[in-house]
Amino acid sequence: MIYTVTFNPSLDYIMRLHTFQPNGVNRTYDDFIVAGGKGINVSIVLRHLGHDNTALGFIAGFTGDEIIRQVKQEGCKEAFVRLKTGTSRINVKLKSQGETEINAQGPTITEEDVATLYQQLDSLVDGDILILSGSIPKGLPNTMYRQIMERLQTRKIQIIVDATQDLLMNVLAYKPFLIKPNHHELESVFNTTFETEEDIIKAARQLQAKGARNVLVSRAGDGAILLDEHGQVRTKKVPQGTLVNSVGSGDSMVAGFLAGYLESKGDYDKALAMGVAAGSASAFQEWLANRADIEALL
Numbered sequence: 001m002i003y004t005v006t007f008n009p010s011l012d013y014i015m016r017l018h019t020f021q022p023n024g025v026n027r028t029y030d031d032f033i034v035a036g037g038k039g040i041n042v043s044i045v046l047r048h049l050g051h052d053n054t055a056l057g058f059i060a061g062f063t064g065d066e067i068i069r070q071v072k073q074e075g076c077k078e079a080f081v082r083l084k085t086g087t088s089r090i091n092v093k094l095k096s097q098g099e100t101e102i103n104a105q106g107p108t109i110t111e112e113d114v115a116t117l118y119q120q121l122d123s124l125v126d127g128d129i130l131i132l133s134g135s136i137p138k139g140l141p142n143t144m145y146r147q148i149m150e151r152l153q154t155r156k157i158q159i160i161v162d163a164t165q166d167l168l169m170n171v172l173a174y175k176p177f178l179i180k181p182n183h184h185e186l187e188s189v190f191n192t193t194f195e196t197e198e199d200i201i202k203a204a205r206q207l208q209a210k211g212a213r214n215v216l217v218s219r220a221g222d223g224a225i226l227l228d229e230h231g232q233v234r235t236k237k238v239p240q241g242t243l244v245n246s247v248g249s250g251d252s253m254v255a256g257f258l259a260g261y262l263e264s265k266g267d268y269d270k271a272l273a274m275g276v277a278a279g280s281a282s283a284f285q286e287w288l289a290n291r292a293d294i295e296a297l298l
């Protein structure tokens with residue numbers, strides 16, 4: 001079974017404005033609200049691709065109810081821990097001349113809530129796949145994902161981590177199956193700016209040396225680079241298309257990569273191709289791509 005964990009789900013409020021003026025009254029010409037949070041996006045795209053999965057994580061308040069409704073509507077199973085107080089966050093995505101995102105902090109998660117998630121994770125068995133994706137709310141340590149991996153280390157569970165900074169670096173010793181930093185996240189890990197593709201590969205190699213089995217670096221409109229567990233470096237350009245909404249394209253890439261890997265029984269060329277196609281298919285439309293959109297780009 002495939003499980004995703006989203007510690008900090010959201011409703012994404014996508015607003016389109018002709019121009020965005022700070023300190024003024026701005027009005028949208030189009031807006032909509034969709035369930036979000038990285039793990040949830042991965043769950044939805046996996047489901048769109050025909051892969052059953054269960055979304056785990058923490059949900060609170062009326063926003064949480066709407067997130068659950070949408071997750072179920074998309075056909076995903078869910079077993080979110082319902083928090084007793086607070087509300088799941090609303091993240092604002094402003095699309096005008098550029099893209100501005102305002103991601104809220106999210107509700108407080110108590111030790112008791114985390115213990116409930118641990119109990120759920122204790123039921124995972126050999127062969128399961130777990131995706132830990134996105135930020136964690138204030139108050140939780142940046143060792144959170146590492147603690148989960150430590151707890152599961154005696155079982156043969158493939159774990160994918162999409163996180164930034166210490167939350168990501170702390171898991172490497174536990175040999176995640178896949179990590180997917182974007183190139184800006186990789187730059188900030190190494191506190192540098194990449195000039196060439198070779199610079200990116202060098203940095204990704206260092207993460208592999210620290211334990212990550214596969215490193216997939218996404219580069220938005222410049223495609224992606226995969227350093228696979230067999231020592232191969234593969235690059236992929238994006239297909240032609242018009243950017244409509246890039247929110248969730250990285251998560252779509254993770255879902256596409258995993259689906260491609262599973263469907264091809266471990267062929268990394270196919271996994272990378274499906275990952276890029278899924279990322280771009282979502283970037284070229286208002287929301288998360290369907291299987292037909294992804295196959296068309298493949």
Ligand SMILES: Nc1ncnc2c1ncn2[C@@H]1O[C@H](COP(=O)(O)OP(=O)(O)OP(=O)(O)O)[C@@H](O)[C@H]1O
Nearest residue numbers: 182218219220221223238248249250251276279280
């Ligand atoms: N402008 C674009 N044109 C074509 N494809 C794109 C574009 N932006 C993103 N993609 C596709 O999506 C993939 C992931 O994009 P990106 O590197 O922006 O991930 P990310 O930063 O994790 O995204 P997000 O956090 O917004 O979900 C890219 O590798 C590419 O396949």
Ligand SMILES: O=P(O)(O)OC[C@@]1(O)O[C@H](CO)[C@@H](O)[C@@H]1O
Nearest residue numbers: 010036037038091103134135248
């Ligand atoms: O604040 P985080 O957890 O880093 O990112 C949250 C988020 O920006 O990620 C998704 C896109 O990848 C959105 O659905 C969501 O709003």
